[in-house]
Amino acid sequence: MAVKTFYRKTRRFRYERNDILMQLLDGKLLSAQIKQEIAAEVAQIREQGGKIPHLVAILVGTLGRSETYVASKMKSCEEVGMKSTLIRFDDTVSEDELLNAVREVNDNPDMDGLIVQLPLPDHISADKVMETIHPAKDVDGFHPINIGRMAKGLPAYISATPQGILEMLKRYDIKTAGKHCVVVGRSQIVGLPMSILMQRNTYPGNCTVTITHSRTQNLPDICRSADILIAALGRPEFITADMVKEGAVVIDVGLERVPDATKKSGFALKGDVKFDEVAPRTSYITPVPGGLG
16 A cells, blocks of 8 residues: 555644644554565565564463454464464463573574563563574564664664554654654663654654653653653653643553443553543554554
8 A cells, every 4th residue: 555545544633723724643544554565575485485484472371452463463464464473371370491492592493482471470580582493583673782773873673553654654744853852751661662762863864852760750751741642651641731742742652441331341541641632732642542552
């Protein structure tokens, strides 16, 4: 699907209050487009007799959201024609046993990529597990070598959510050079890599970046100065309208369950941004769900 077609199918809304044209950043549509492109690449590899990419996921325990995330990854592999393998362990698995499983995948030439789904049980060091994964198979981008290469602007695996944000900014042709990007949250999975990526001398990038966190003073004032605001702190509806500049681009990484008696499930999914009141002030915004999720 061409980029031109992609834009034509994207929803637009105009708010009469301030006459800002707000466009939803449609992650579902973008995901479908990217899957089509990957499927075409995999089909070409198959036609040429090449090796079909093979992703391995290791899942420890039965945590609900981890089950959901891993199932989604396995389904995506099937949709694009890639191979996938799921290795499961009870949450009582020892750290040594898990590390040995990682080493076996490292040594298997048929297995091209490895994801160890987080979080892990308390008795297992996530850092030790991530450092054991071979950097060339670390598709989550958590290995220190991949983080270092990313920081230097060298080819590397990049964490999925930051990579998705970059792809979204690029495909919507959102200008970033010279803009002030504020990242709310400093996690090693989203906030930290996002702050590095947005200041690199590339596109998307070339921003002046401020990374904020729970100890930041005058947080609302800093957020109001953002041309691009990326919320990744895990606190439902924390970002309100008075924290957002008119015309800002707002990327909401949050996805939390909030009790809601009006829903059959008993809960609603909320992001870090109070969408209904923030959206009219923005030029672009991701909805939750359906934006990055």
